[in-house]
Each structure stands twice: as C-alpha cells, then as structure tokens.
Amino acid sequence: MDPPGLPNDFMFQRLVNIANNHVKRDYNTLIDYQADCYANHAKLLADVLELQSILFRKLSRGSRKALNSAEHVVILLSAPAGYEWLVSFLTILSLGAVVSPISTEIKEAEMAELSKETNAAAIVLGSLSPLNANKLASSLECPVIAVNEWLLAQPSTPPKQFQTNPKHVLDEESAGYLLFTSGSTSRPKGVLHSRNTFTTVLSGLMSTGILSEQDTIIYTFASNLASGIVYCLYTLLAGAKIEFSAGVWSPEWMWERIREGRATVVVDQPSRYKEMADFYWNELSFRSEQEKNAYLNGLRHFRWPAVSGSQPTEAFRAGWNSIPGATHLINSYGMTEVSGITGLPPTGEDPSDKCTGYLLPGVEANLEDGELGELLVHTPNMFMGYFNRPDLTKMAFDENGFFRTGDFFERRGAKYYFHGRVNVDVINIQGRLVFAADVEAQILSLPYVQDVYVVPISQMGTAEKMVAAIIRPSVGTASNFHVTVDQLRRDLKDLGLEEYQMPVAIQLTDPDIPLPMGTGGKKGKAQAIKKYFPSEWETSLEREKA
Numbered sequence: 001m002d003p004p005g006l007p008n009d010f011m012f013q014r015l016v017n018i019a020n021n022h023v024k025r026d027y028n029t030l031i032d033y034q035a036d037c038y039a040n041h042a043k044l045l046a047d048v049l050e051l052q053s054i055l056f057r058k059l060s061r062g063s064r065k066a067l068n069s070a071e072h073v074v075i076l077l078s079a080p081a082g083y084e085w086l087v088s089f090l091t092i093l094s095l096g097a098v099v100s101p102i103s104t105e106i107k108e109a110e111m112a113e114l115s116k117e118t119n120a121a122a123i124v125l126g127s128l129s130p131l132n133a134n135k136l137a138s139s140l141e142c143p144v145i146a147v148n149e150w151l152l153a154q155p156s157t158p159p160k161q162f163q164t165n166p167k168h169v170l171d172e173e174s175a176g177y178l179l180f181t182s183g184s185t186s187r188p189k190g191v192l193h194s195r196n197t198f199t200t201v202l203s204g205l206m207s208t209g210i211l212s213e214q215d216t217i218i219y220t221f222a223s224n225l226a227s228g229i230v231y232c233l234y235t236l237l238a239g240a241k242i243e244f245s246a247g248v249w250s251p252e253w254m255w256e257r258i259r260e261g262r263a264t265v266v267v268d269q270p271s272r273y274k275e276m277a278d279f280y281w282n283e284l285s286f287r288s289e290q291e292k293n294a295y296l297n298g299l300r301h302f303r304w305p306a307v308s309g310s311q312p313t314e315a316f317r318a319g320w321n322s323i324p325g326a327t328h329l330i331n332s333y334g335m336t337e338v339s340g341i342t343g344l345p346p347t348g349e350d351p352s353d354k355c356t357g358y359l360l361p362g363v364e365a366n367l368e369d370g371e372l373g374e375l376l377v378h379t380p381n382m383f384m385g386y387f388n389r390p391d392l393t394k395m396a397f398d399e400n401g402f403f404r405t406g407d408f409f410e411r412r413g414a415k416y417y418f419h420g421r422v423n424v425d426v427i428n429i430q431g432r433l434v435f436a437a438d439v440e441a442q443i444l445s446l447p448y449v450q451d452v453y454v455v456p457i458s459q460m461g462t463a464e465k466m467v468a469a470i471i472r473p474s475v476g477t478a479s480n481f482h483v484t485v486d487q488l489r490r491d492l493k494d495l496g497l498e499e500y501q502m503p504v505a506i507q508l509t510d511p512d513i514p515l516p517m518g519t520g521g522k523k524g525k526a527q528a529i530k531k532y533f534p535s536e537w538e539t540s541l542e543r544e545k546a
Helices: 010-022 041-058 061-068 083-095 108-118 133-137 147-153 195-208 226-237 251-259 270-282 289-299 314-321 390-395 436-444 485-494 525-532 534-545
Strands: 030-032 037-039 074-078 098-101 122-125 144-146 175-180 190-194 216-219 241-244 265-268 304-307 332-335 339-343 355-359 364-367 372-378 403-412 415-421 426-429 432-435 449-458 465-473 505-508
Touching: 010 041, 010 083, 010 195, 010 226, 030 041, 030 083, 037 041, 037 083, 041 083, 041 122, 041 144, 041 147, 074 083, 074 108, 083 098, 083 122, 083 147, 083 226, 108 133, 122 133, 133 144, 144 147, 175 195, 175 226, 190 195, 195 226, 195 339, 216 226, 226 241, 226 265, 251 270, 251 289, 265 270, 270 304, 270 314, 314 436, 332 355, 332 403, 364 403, 415 426, 415 436, 426 465, 432 436, 436 449, 436 465, 436 485, 449 525, 485 505, 525 534
Parallel strands: 030 241, 074 098, 074 122, 098 175, 122 144, 216 241, 216 265, 265 304, 465 505
Antiparallel strands: 030 037, 175 190, 332 339, 339 355, 355 415, 364 372, 372 403, 403 415, 426 432, 449 465
C-alpha cells in the first residue's frame, strides 16, 4: 500500500498552484527564526510528501486500512508554531487523518493519557517539543515520530511540478481537526471539526482579499489555538510570507521587524501590544528623530494589527493608540467550537475595549435576556461535537440548536459588546449585575495595584455570590505591605464604585509573580481561584462533574 500523495481538495490545490510558481525561485515565504529555517511553498510541499511517506509506513496496518475507509484516525502533534509544525500539520491532513495539535506545555504522562483517550494512531513531535520521543514511545503502543530526525536525514528535493492525486478525494464532511479548548474557566474539551469547516472558513477569507503575496504576517500564536491555525493557513493560501516568532519574540524584536518595513499583519494577544507600546515610550521615543522616524515609518506598513485570544482593556488600547501613526487595533470574537462570530473592521469606528463588532456573514445570534445575557449562536461552521462526550455536546446547545457560548454580551443596535465569561466575569449580587472588568479597571487605577482578578465566591452556606479580588501589588511595594478590605473599599468608593460592586474578600499575591494566565493571553481565573480560594474551586469542580 503506497502513500496517497496530495489530496484533490481546495486547500492542497491552492498550495500546489503556489508551490509550482516557487519551484525555480530562490524566494523564502516561510521563516522560522527559532529553528533558523528558511523555505518557500515548494520546499514545504516537498517536505510534506517526504514526511507523508515516512508517517504512512509507520502507521499500523489497521490505521492505514481505517484511513482508506474514511474512519476517524487521530494523530497527535506536539511542536511549537514553526516550520516543522506546519509540515507535520499539513502531512497529517494530507493523509486524511484527524490532526490534533497539542499544547507544548503538556507533560509525557498527560500526552500518554491523551493518546489512550483519543486512540491515537501516532504521535508526531517537533525537534523543539519538550516531550522526549523515546520516553513517550516506551509507554505507548502507537508509533512516535520525531520529525527532525527524518527530515534532516533525508532532505527533500522539490519535483519539477507538483500535482494533487485525482483519486485521493477526501470526504469533506468527515472529521479533520481535533482542537482542545483553552480551559480558561473549565476543563479543556476536545472539539471535533469536519474538514469542510476549515475549507469554508478559508475560502471565505480568501474571497475578502485582505491578504496578498505582498503581505508578511508575524505569527505569534501557540500551535494549538484554532484562531492561530486559521490565520496561518489563510496566509499560506494567500501566498503571503509567514515569519514564525516562537522563542524569539520580544517587544524590541518586534519593533525591529516593523522598522524593516516587512511586517504588515500581526494577530496577537492584547498584552503584546501593551508591551510594544511601553517599549516605544520607554525606549524608542527617546532616540534621535531620524532613528525614531525609521520605526514610525515602518509602522505605516503595519496595516492589520488584530487582537485575538482575549479582549483588550481600554488601557491596553489607549497605550497602543498613543503611538504616533498607529492603526487602531482590530477586534473580533470567535470560539473554537463555532469559528468566527463577530468582527470590527479597521475603520476606527467605536474602538472601545468591549465592542467586538458586527455579526459575521451567516451568523445568527440570540441573547438569553433580549439585549443582555449569554450569547447563543448558530454559525455556518459549527463543530461536530465534543470528542467522545455526547453528553457535553447535548448540553452545549439550546432547544433551537443554538450553541451556548458561556459569554455574556450586550447588544446595542447591530453591535455586540463583550462583558466576560458568565461564570467568572459576571456576578449577580441580589439581582444586580457586577461586571468584573469594570471593577478591575478601577482597582488597577490604584497606585498600590499592579494587576488584579475580580472573581465570584460563594456566601457561606448559601448559593448567593460575593465579589472577591486577587491583587498583585505593585513592584517595589514594601515586603510588609498589607491592604485591608476596608481600605480597598474606601478607595473604590472615592472612585465612584457602588457598594454592591466592591470586593468583600481579597487575597494578596507576590508582586514579582504574574497572576496565572491561560492560553492565548486569556486570564487564568480558574487557576487563580484554585490557588487563592481553594474551597470555591472545589465547589465549582463538583458542579462541573455533575
């Protein structure tokens, strides 16, 4: 049984067309700084075909037979976002298997358990994966493939002409992607998407013409995030350049890319934009006019600064907009389960931190309480279900087939405004709603506060909720510093907060240790509650199990 070659579908047909234009060109469209790797689409597809041959031979006879029968064949992938990750991702897809990119923070024992839960046919590891291939292989029956050992040992040479295999036609409705949720407020869940989901999303993006071959995207995402995968594949299909920044990103490094005039597109978490703004005002703004203008001139090419992973606060947005000539941050909102939901184009219109824009084409939405409440959506790109969890899949939808996002929104006219997660960011105090972000903004304005998470905790012996705050004091605060709840409440009263909005309990953290963060720049409130209010965590965990 021979490897199938490149499938005859939308994505690979497009890649073949671009690669054939790159065969004889000394032209790099893919740069991986951490791996010191430079390639173009032709080299990429040549490596995909090489790795496909290796991976296909490594699969068990049963797995190869299942691929031919269009059954679910899951292959796990652990690698930081970069060239090896991209080769591996496309290789798994080209076989007709279900590709499941896993967080690089996972440990060997967790990966072994996940392999058993998903009945993985193989595990593919990049050279920069923290997992040890030999150690992992010793505890599993499925093969573990270290990508770099094969690609370095057998360098590929692009053929004179690439082509798809007309007989290798995959069912677009079959499963193609197994992506895990961030787990920012609950346990991560495996989200199963059909191949058609990504085909629809990518073809829709291609039709917008946002990107062209003249663009360069600085790719900053973790390798397991759905939004990052979409942006990467879209850039690839547009023939634009991708510069992978894993392992090398810093605000100084990013500003150098901007100064060179190469970076035109970035999609990143809000905190990165704040770091860049701080670096400009603390470093670049003090340099000579000529040197400073070199950076600002480069910034004029930076036409698509988009936010993903979490919503930017007003302070983050103001910091970025204070840079002369900076393009307004582009906000959007989506979920792993249903893809994009809302978006706000870069027109400068209503750039507030809570506005995520208008519904995207084909998206239907309801709010449980009319104009305010949990957002329920139906999109053209709904997921197939949670992997091996039909119970959770059923609970995720209302009686009309709308997906429960778990996010609290407000609708004003045709625009949608995000207020946070229902279970940790919106606190019902005797019928009055407290939005954690509003309280956090006021607490952050206090001179002794560096960072804060406002969270709900239970009133002793009742189901009633109370407001609590986990405060990271400002750096340089005396070691014996201690703020009381009464002092905090007095300060917040002076700032205009109502009594019901004020925290009734606080926990102070180490000023030198950041508050927990989730993937994609999301606040790690679940981890923070677990650490600083453990009894509340145990209660919520029991509810989740039920």
